[in-house]
Amino acid sequence: MRSTWVTPGGVHPPENKHQSLTMPIGSLPIPEKLLVPLSQHIGAPAKACVKVGAKVLKGQKIAEATGAVSVPMHAPTSGTVTAIEDRPIAHSSGMSAPCIEITSDGKDTWIDHKGVADFEHASPQALTKTIADAGIAGMGGAGFPSAIKLSPGHRRPINTLIINATECEPYITADDSAIRERAAEIITGIGILSHILGNPVNILIGIEDNKPEAIAALEPHVADTGISVVSFPTKYPSGGEKQLIYILTGKELPSGQLPADAGMVCINIGTTYAIKRAVVNGEPLISRVTTMTGNACGINRNYETLIGTPVSHMLAHSEFNEHACSRLVMGGPMMGFSLTSAEVPIVKTTNCILAPSYSEIPDDEPAQACIRCGMCAEACPASLLPQQLFWYSQAEDHDRLEAHNLFDCIECGACSYVCPSNIPLVQYYRHSKGEILKAREEKVKSDHARERFEFHQQRMEQAEKDKEAKRAARREAAEKAKATVAANAGTAKEGTGPAPGSAADIIAAAQARAAAKQVSPEEQQAKFERSIAGAEMRVQMATDKLVETNAKQTEDQKNILNAALEGAKQKLEQAQARLAEHVKKHSEQVK
Amino acid sequence: MAFKQITSPHAHAAQNTSKVMQLVLWATVPGLAALTIQFGWGSLINVVLAVVTAVACEAAILKLRKRPVAFYLQDYSAVVTAVLLGLALPPLAAWWVVVVGSMFSIIIAKQLYGGLGYNPFNPAMVGYVVLLISFPIQMTTWITPLSLLPDGVSHPGIIESLGIVFSGYSPADGVTGATPLDVFKHSSGLVVDQIYESNPLFSQAAFAGVGWEWVNLGFLAGGIVLLATRIFTWHGPVAMLAAIAMMSLLFWDGGSSESPGSPLMHLFSGASMMGAFFILTDPVSSAVSNRGRLIYGALIGVLVYIIRAWGNYPDAVAFAVLIANFAAPFIDNYTLPRTYGHTDRRRATEKEED
Numbered sequence: 001m002r003s004t005w006v007t008p009g010g011v012h013p014p015e016n017k018h019q020s021l022t023m024p025i026g027s028l029p030i031p032e033k034l035l036v037p038l039s040q041h042i043g044a045p046a047k048a049c050v051k052v053g054a055k056v057l058k059g060q061k062i063a064e065a066t067g068a069v070s071v072p073m074h075a076p077t078s079g080t081v082t083a084i085e086d087r088p089i090a091h092s093s094g095m096s097a098p099c100i101e102i103t104s105d106g107k108d109t110w111i112d113h114k115g116v117a118d119f120e121h122a123s124p125q126a127l128t129k130t131i132a133d134a135g136i137a138g139m140g141g142a143g144f145p146s147a148i149k150l151s152p153g154h155r156r157p158i159n160t161l162i163i164n165a166t167e168c169e170p171y172i173t174a175d176d177s178a179i180r181e182r183a184a185e186i187i188t189g190i191g192i193l194s195h196i197l198g199n200p201v202n203i204l205i206g207i208e209d210n211k212p213e214a215i216a217a218l219e220p221h222v223a224d225t226g227i228s229v230v231s232f233p234t235k236y237p238s239g240g241e242k243q244l245i246y247i248l249t250g251k252e253l254p255s256g257q258l259p260a261d262a263g264m265v266c267i268n269i270g271t272t273y274a275i276k277r278a279v280v281n282g283e284p285l286i287s288r289v290t291t292m293t294g295n296a297c298g299i300n301r302n303y304e305t306l307i308g309t310p311v312s313h314m315l316a317h318s319e320f321n322e323h324a325c326s327r328l329v330m331g332g333p334m335m336g337f338s339l340t341s342a343e344v345p346i347v348k349t350t351n352c353i354l355a356p357s358y359s360e361i362p363d364d365e366p367a368q369a370c371i372r373c374g375m376c377a378e379a380c381p382a383s384l385l386p387q388q389l390f391w392y393s394q395a396e397d398h399d400r401l402e403a404h405n406l407f408d409c410i411e412c413g414a415c416s417y418v419c420p421s422n423i424p425l426v427q428y429y430r431h432s433k434g435e436i437l438k439a440r441e442e443k444v445k446s447d448h449a450r451e452r453f454e455f456h457q458q459r460m461e462q463a464e465k466d467k468e469a470k471r472a473a474r475r476e477a478a479e480k481a482k483a484t485v486a487a488n489a490g491t492a493k494e495g496t497g498p499a500p501g502s503a504a505d506i507i508a509a510a511q512a513r514a515a516a517k518q519v520s521p522e523e524q525q526a527k528f529e530r531s532i533a534g535a536e537m538r539v540q541m542a543t544d545k546l547v548e549t550n551a552k553q554t555e556d557q558k559n560i561l562n563a564a565l566e567g568a569k570q571k572l573e574q575a576q577a578r579l580a581e582h583v584k585k586h587s588e589q590v591k
Numbered sequence: 592m593a594f595k596q597i598t599s600p601h602a603h604a605a606q607n608t609s610k611v612m613q614l615v616l617w618a619t620v621p622g623l624a625a626l627t628i629q630f631g632w633g634s635l636i637n638v639v640l641a642v643v644t645a646v647a648c649e650a651a652i653l654k655l656r657k658r659p660v661a662f663y664l665q666d667y668s669a670v671v672t673a674v675l676l677g678l679a680l681p682p683l684a685a686w687w688v689v690v691v692g693s694m695f696s697i698i699i700a701k702q703l704y705g706g707l708g709y710n711p712f713n714p715a716m717v718g719y720v721v722l723l724i725s726f727p728i729q730m731t732t733w734i735t736p737l738s739l740l741p742d743g744v745s746h747p748g749i750i751e752s753l754g755i756v757f758s759g760y761s762p763a764d765g766v767t768g769a770t771p772l773d774v775f776k777h778s779s780g781l782v783v784d785q786i787y788e789s790n791p792l793f794s795q796a797a798f799a800g801v802g803w804e805w806v807n808l809g810f811l812a813g814g815i816v817l818l819a820t821r822i823f824t825w826h827g828p829v830a831m832l833a834a835i836a837m838m839s840l841l842f843w844d845g846g847s848s849e850s851p852g853s854p855l856m857h858l859f860s861g862a863s864m865m866g867a868f869f870i871l872t873d874p875v876s877s878a879v880s881n882r883g884r885l886i887y888g889a890l891i892g893v894l895v896y897i898i899r900a901w902g903n904y905p906d907a908v909a910f911a912v913l914i915a916n917f918a919a920p921f922i923d924n925y926t927l928p929r930t931y932g933h934t935d936r937r938r939a940t941e942k943e944e945d
Contacts, residue, residue, distance in 0.1 A: 013602050094596060170602060242931060255932035312592065328594040333602035342592045361601050368608050368666055369708030373874045378824065382931040385879055403941050405930040413600030420606045427598040
């Protein structure tokens, strides 16, 4: 047996997994309407490629991936696109987002699709493209597009492929039941991944020891495949990517790095099944196993659920008692988020719908003072000091929060779970992370502005320096010329006249130069007259424009034009005044 | 259908602050029992009086501060402070000593700083030190342990004890006496063996000092229960006891007349065990990380020994704890744990990681 490593901290909440494992994976009737959100993954939302009213077949692409990090969406069943608009989606803030609504025709007719049975002969690039086109995003919770994970690039060779079958959250049994019933297909999926990644040396399926049936189901299929099923003691949150990597390899992922940087790829086991279906069967990701559990439901079991199925549809087929339900959670009781409405759809990352009774998960008690008992620090899997983070979060002391490695918090909730004062610690950390990210963005912006300003200053200074240099050069040239003139004069009047470079000579030379440089009064006058003509023309144009637009333009624009006209008039007046002055001066000079 | 919006995690462990505090209270029972058996009803009266005063003060101040009184009283923190102070005070101390101490602990040392969770100093120890400095005679008069009482003399009964506490009668002759730590403090010139032979406090003791060894064993037992139930980690208590043992071993001096006493005597005398498991484990005023608590505990142990050996006071847990309280935030700055994915520990004060 492979050795495993033990992470610090962790908690052992009641597992509550047996309730949903009494029956095999079931299926629900096709709901009348399905709602496919365009963003179910990390990255850019997909863009709808069907119009309202279009007839679609099951598995037909209805939204395209946009950009590098994105996945497409497919119709979960056949029917008609009846709306493309913002609808409430499953999100911790209860927000709305663009969705495609499909009204089922009840026939569930598949689009033509075909897979490749001998994937070993397909190129990794082609397989990755198939996976991307199938809309597969991590189904363990984060929803990161799988194809990207499978393309780490040549500079990051992968030596370890980790399949995450930990499922450490209480209540959830979606992966467990899928492994029990679909082990062969899952192993095929892992084979595909291995082929794409160039057959990594280590292929490890990490699974907690509370799933003996699943382990037993996997064992016969991994024989002679090079895949190891590694079980380890159950502890929450062993399924966190960083935690699992440590448990299986004894290596810590350096803060801020991705598994690929360390030569590893970590894929949820549910995703490997979807990958198998995509590659071998040619089916896009349009359904997943979702656990329906909690005492507010009479039926606790796993369903193969179409993406886009409203939660209410699921509840309706599970003997749901609304009055007994203390809260409705998408995900598990540790990291799941509460839903305010049951009309939101199941998405690609929905592994569980938890409808607990009040006795199971009662309403939260009011928070008491933090006595810094340190139980949170004992529970933290990242070796943080949650009590200090809480303190500095309240004080909004961002420097201290960062020094205490706030951003290494994986928000697993173990600290809040053990907190005897019922403090919603994770909520504080989320808030502070948001605040710090906002402050960083603003800092980047202001740094940018400052740099621009400083550069501007520098440019102005440089221009001033250049001018100064030019002036100095001119001065020097003048001195030289003067000296030459003086020398010439000296040679001419040698012996009799004053010494070369005498004052009178210098003045005379300067006047001569000035006279040569200065335009004649006539030219000057012509120049002024030209500028007056120009100014007059501009006034005329402004007036024309104003007249022309007077009728249709708004008050603001009129004001702008008026101001322009006024400006042009002023310039004209100035030009005229200058000409008048010049003429007067010149006539005086002539006299 | 509309549902509540509640932040994760949704599941919570069954632990809560009042349960933690109640467990601490239960854990003091062996110590209190030992005190009562060895020194009579005085400690129990202290505890009851302190609890009544502390809860009344807590309620009054909460009312003044316009806080929900019942909600905050339920955390039992005032009761814990009062019990610890009551246990630390000499049995049969006058009622007003207990009342003044409890009032000071709750009003000044706790509520004025903002109540539970905000006090930088251990409230019970603040109360204790204020009393020790203000009323040295009352605070240094200890009762003779049961087995050393003169023939025909016994500890006063409950009624008589109440009389002594409330009307200021002095206890009968022979009922008061020195503590083991007093003996060492005031017996310069004698080598340790002579002290052990001449003083019945030691000559009749099982291993440390008559009466006190049982009291310390009682608190040790309670402390082990709290450790086993993970109310606190071992770091602080073990560091403190280890530091006391090391210091007394280092300066044991072969038992000369200069020797401040053996490790066993120091570990099982005075407030050593109570301090280690019930005082320095007050999480609010201690260092937070495990490494920090090691340093914090060791600092207290060293200070306790230094004051006992060379200071003016025979025992020193209260002073040592208060000084360490001052140092706790400083210790915290340099004892952050190494976070997953980081090669080094960071400092709480650093702005950017190296």
